[in-house]
Amino acid sequence: MDLKYKNVASVYDLVYEARTEDVEFYLQQVAKANPSHLAEFGCGTGRVTLELAQRLPHTQITAVDMDADEVQVLDDALRARGISSVRTRCELIQHFEGHDVDMAIAPFRVFQHVLDLGELENCLRQVSSSMRPGGRFVFDLFNPSIPLLSKTGVIASQVFKDDDGYRVERRVTVNDRDYFRQTQLIEEDYTVTTPDGQSYDLHWHYQTRWYFLGEVIPLLQRSGFDIDRIDSDYKGTPYGEGDYPGDLVFHLVSK
Incomplete structure (x- = not known):
């Protein structure tokens, strides 16, 4: 039987098709920065990647994810849409190497799949080392709900x-x-x-x-980033002023 949904990666886009607020947020952030080379960490099946590539065709995108099934879904979608501005890489963030990234993003709580502080710092250092000074890095985490x-x-x-x-x-x-x-x-x-x-x-x-804000900030500072601001949602509400628990949305600048 020729199944449409062969694995969980193939179901992902159906499950999350209604989640659009963060897609629009990242589109706005990237369009504002207008990078020549964007790195997206945790690209998955391309929920954000494909929109970026279609609306910003002159931006070269490197899309990174460790899940081979999800990267395959993205590769198939890129071919079907005739998009050539995206290069996919199936690897861990800790292994990513680059030196000319103008902007980086890591949407939808990607770093919550990193299970200890030491590895998170390794990831952040690797992102920082791949970026040009003054480059923008935007990512989000879920603000832990105590209840x-x-x-x-x-x-x-x-x-x-x-x-x-x-x-x-x-x-x-x-x-x-x-x-x-x-x-x-x-x-x-x-x-x-x-x-x-x-x-x-x-x-x-x-x-x-789950990561608390107080344990993440020192890692960012040690990893080569200045903190521009931290918001509690995708609308730009400063952390501590939004609805609880909200998100942790980090706006960083590489040193």
Whole structure:
């Protein structure tokens, strides 16, 4: 059977197609900086990348992600749309090498997949070393919700339908929190039903770490960045003035 959704990476765009606020935010930030070479870390399937490439065709984009399945989805989309301004690289951020990046972004809480402070600092140093002095680096993290950190179990149960008649049931469960290491196991389980009524399951289990603002700021300063500002949302609300818990949106300048 020729399945439309062969793995979790192929379902990603259906699940997150309604998430557009951060896409518009990053488009505005990149358009304002007008870089000749942009690096996007944690590009995934290209939710942000493709919009950037289509609206800013003269910007060369290097799109980096460690998940080969997601990079393949992006590569297929780039070919289908005839986009040649994007180069993809399947690798860890810690291994990225470059020296001519004018601007870097890391959308949708990419660094929360880095599980300890030492590795996060390594990532930030690698990003900094790839950038020209005065380059802009913008990324976001989820501001930890203290009430939610006390809860485990099912945190989301959703149903998605696409134009081809597929039905996707998604269930997200949080288990095995380690409050010393600030990590948690997230289990995403999908049941896909084809247009002719056949069903099959997909699974994606992974760990994330939550970061508090006070532990991130020293890493940024040691890694070669000046902090321009920190917002609590994508509208430019200064940290501490937005709705709780909101996000941590960092605007940095490379030294």
